[in-house]
Amino acid sequence: MSMYPIASITAPNSTTYGQVEFANIPQNFTHLQLRVFARSTASGTSTIGNGMIFNGLANPNTYNSHSLNGDGSSATSSAAGYYNILQYSPYLPASGANSNVFGVQIWDILDYTNTNKNKTVRCIGGFDNNGSGNVALTSGLWLNTSAITDIILNVSGTYFAQYSTFQLYGITTA
């Protein structure tokens, strides 16, 4: 199994990228990995991560997600079913967090070109803010058998902060 870089996006400032999109994703890999280093401009200390949309399809009742989250005092699990966007991803720091604090997320999207099954994704990530923060495992289900050719990540109504970076990789197998 080998991993290859496909594309990279970096926010040049905090007012440009309300969402980032990887389009025309090559179909010659077995899996995808998306590595995110980001912060939101939303108010408050944190925001519940970012939404994800595949192939530009924000259709109702097609995205489900689960989260196992630790906030420094307890572990909790949540679910978001039948949404038009993949809801749960690990929290990101927001404008109320300490300066220069960024969150990380590592997404794995297995067998993304297979047209015979729905798509499942998983993610680990979080951020620490020296006294607050979250760390989480999340999973998502997209009820669609299409190959994934396009991924959108958004922070609804706000922006990804300057220096946020998004790296997409393809993973091959034998």
Add this chain to the structure above:
Amino acid sequence: MAIIPGVGASSMHGALVPIAYTTGNGTSPVVSFSNIPQGYQDLMIVVNGLSTGSSTQPAITFNGTSTGYSQTNLYGNGSSAASDRRTSQSQVAISDYNNINSTYPSSWTMHILNYANTSTYKTILWRWAGDANGSGYTMLSVGLDQTTSAISSMTFSTTNGGQYWTTSTTFELFGVRTVNQ
């Protein structure tokens, strides 16, 4: 809104590049990587190992600094799941429960994204597997190093007096390339 009109596979150079490999020596509590190349997007570290002691709590520090660390943990101990945190620490405790010993090897996979950026603090994400045959933990953690300096060195220490990394403990450092690197 950022729309990338089209992306193609870059030239087929692997993204995961081995940088360094070392082992414990059985007599030192410290293992370090220094002069880390700055030309990658991320770092990934894989550790599998043991301590010569019975209850060792390993930790990591960066750039020789012993201030400005914190962490948030999510863990399971075989009977329940919980979360806790440490603030304003002198190091990041990579297995927060004194569970490393000479019999049951622990493993860690650590990710440090954007490690060479000099405008952001450094966030470390890692998983620890510490099963001890009837006890033990599995843990996902995120840590913070409150410095904007690029990470150029890191040190793994056992922190407990008289307890050392065994000779069978392996430390692997990888660089993760992105496009045009």
